[in-house]
Amino acid sequence: MQKPGGKVYLIGAGPGAADLITVRGARLLAQAEVVLHDALVTPEMLALCPQAVKISVGKRSGQRSAAQSQISQQILECAQHYSLVVRLKGGDPMLFGRADEELTAMEQAGIEYAIVPGITTAVAAAASACQPLTKRGIARSVAFFTSSTAPGETSDTRIPECDTLIQYMGGKEAALTAQRLLASGYQPDLPVVVIENCSRPNERILRLQLKELEDGLSDREGPVLVMIGEAMRSRFGQT
Amino acid sequence: MQKPGGKVYLIGAGPGAADLITVRGARLLAQAEVVLHDALVTPEMLALCPQAVKISVGKRSGQRSAAQSQISQQILECAQHYSLVVRLKGGDPMLFGRADEELTAMEQAGIEYAIVPGITTAVAAAASACQPLTKRGIARSVAFFTSSTAPGETSDTRIPECDTLIQYMGGKEAALTAQRLLASGYQPDLPVVVIENCSRPNERILRLQLKELEDGLSDREGPVLVMIGEAMRSRFGQT
Numbered sequence: 001m002q003k004p005g006g007k008v009y010l011i012g013a014g015p016g017a018a019d020l021i022t023v024r025g026a027r028l029l030a031q032a033e034v035v036l037h038d039a040l041v042t043p044e045m046l047a048l049c050p051q052a053v054k055i056s057v058g059k060r061s062g063q064r065s066a067a068q069s070q071i072s073q074q075i076l077e078c079a080q081h082y083s084l085v086v087r088l089k090g091g092d093p094m095l096f097g098r099a100d101e102e103l104t105a106m107e108q109a110g111i112e113y114a115i116v117p118g119i120t121t122a123v124a125a126a127a128s129a130c131q132p133l134t135k136r137g138i139a140r141s142v143a144f145f146t147s148s149t150a151p152g153e154t155s156d157t158r159i160p161e162c163d164t165l166i167q168y169m170g171g172k173e174a175a176l177t178a179q180r181l182l183a184s185g186y187q188p189d190l191p192v193v194v195i196e197n198c199s200r201p202n203e204r205i206l207r208l209q210l211k212e213l214e215d216g217l218s219d220r221e222g223p224v225l226v227m228i229g230e231a232m233r234s235r236f237g238q239t
Numbered sequence: 240m241q242k243p244g245g246k247v248y249l250i251g252a253g254p255g256a257a258d259l260i261t262v263r264g265a266r267l268l269a270q271a272e273v274v275l276h277d278a279l280v281t282p283e284m285l286a287l288c289p290q291a292v293k294i295s296v297g298k299r300s301g302q303r304s305a306a307q308s309q310i311s312q313q314i315l316e317c318a319q320h321y322s323l324v325v326r327l328k329g330g331d332p333m334l335f336g337r338a339d340e341e342l343t344a345m346e347q348a349g350i351e352y353a354i355v356p357g358i359t360t361a362v363a364a365a366a367s368a369c370q371p372l373t374k375r376g377i378a379r380s381v382a383f384f385t386s387s388t389a390p391g392e393t394s395d396t397r398i399p400e401c402d403t404l405i406q407y408m409g410g411k412e413a414a415l416t417a418q419r420l421l422a423s424g425y426q427p428d429l430p431v432v433v434i435e436n437c438s439r440p441n442e443r444i445l446r447l448q449l450k451e452l453e454d455g456l457s458d459r460e461g462p463v464l465v466m467i468g469e470a471m472r473s474r475f476g477q478t
Binding site: 023141 | 251253256257258259260261262263265266331332333334335336337338339340342343346354355356357358359362363365366367369370371372373374375379380381382383384385399400401474475
């Protein structure tokens with residue numbers, strides 16, 4: 001196969017705020033001819049590439065969205081027509097970003113690519129809440145996990161064993177996580193921090209206890225991250 | 240207590256490359272009057288703040304270094320004399336960054352602060368190695384952990400249970416991790432990716448199997464990250 005001329009940059013946009021992308025990512029966005037972006041990428045972020053053709057290949061929980069194979073196909077088509085293509089994903093592309101499918105498609109088509117990491121939501125949420133994920137003598141390991149609702153995968157994910165637990169896309173699934181943790185002996189008053197719309201103007205931070213999480217999170221609209229563990233205990237006495 | 244005038248920004252520098260800091264972090268560095276930085280922060284990164292007084296408060300594994308309480312004290316002193324203080328840490332400050340001690344010290348002294356997240360080494364290493372940390376049907380959870388060699392803490396950390404395991408500062412401790420995983424039934428041919436000096440000009444990527452990691456990593460000089468799990472299996476047939 002003849003090698004197409006375009007190079008694809010798989011870039012992490014970070015949690016949402018336009019200045020939480022990396023300097024490298026922002027520079028490439030400003031040079032891109034075309035940007036294929038997720039629905040969760042903010043308009044402020046897309047303002048960094050006014051010159052580019054923008055294609056939403058949005059996937060968002062609970063909404064109809066393009067199948068992953070279609071997205072990969074769109075990337076390949078762009079690489080045939082443009083020399084600098086950006087595939088912009090929320091957070092970091094290598095953590096819950098379905099990068100494997102897109103990398104495999106590009107490799108099979110012989111397309112040159114590079115990956116630019118992004119701020120994954122957990123560390124931005126830790127910064128917003130001023131709660132370190134690790135803490136000397138308290139928390140030395142952190143698990144990042146998600147519950148899958150994809151066809152063909154069971155949703156009864158085992159909960160990882162780590163000092164700090166971070167559930168991505170945890171809005172609907174957090175109650176089940178809390179139930180499982182309580183059933184396996186976790187303390188009912190274990191601190192929990194929930195972040196909605198991390199780093200955005202409508203960011204909300206909720207502090208509660210594990211036993212309260214069991215009842216579920218109502219009234220959540222944006223992307224939600226749930227952080228559980230002793231490291232989440234407030235230094236100011238709440239929770 | 241009278242509130243001092245200075246504001247302190249606790250900023251994640253990311254893995255090392257100067258353009259893998261966030262746009263927000265770079266902007267604040269360019270405005271800082273004083274920058275207190277770790278030994279692992281690169282000269283290229285410090286070139287982003289030519290105007291600032293630079294103070295190395297370096298801690299580096301195996302070298303003599305300032306005690307954490309001294310570092311916190313230096314931050315407080317800087318906040319009394321300067322209006323814009325940056326505390327620059329490698330990676331992300333909230334993950335294995337000892338942020339808790341520094342935040343507590345600032346809160347007790349009534350000093351205003353904000354936290355700017357950074358690219359944690361694991362996602363930069365995943366980008367360098369082109370190995371997603373999560374993979375559909377293969378890896379849905381990722382643990383970040385470290386073995387402590389701090390006084391008063393035992394080094395016999397239990398290994399977290401997750402699909403992908405990432406050991407930070409894993410140069411010396413990785414052999415022990417491999418021994419424990421093999422003893423608890425992990426497959427000897429499980430893929431391992433080791434990254435040294437991630438994102439820097441002298442970056443090295445080593446691919447091996449869990450049974451080889453048991454013999455230890457010789458000849459490592461820079462900071463080392465060890466990634467273990469089925470998600471590390473190469474798409475090109477190695478390992």
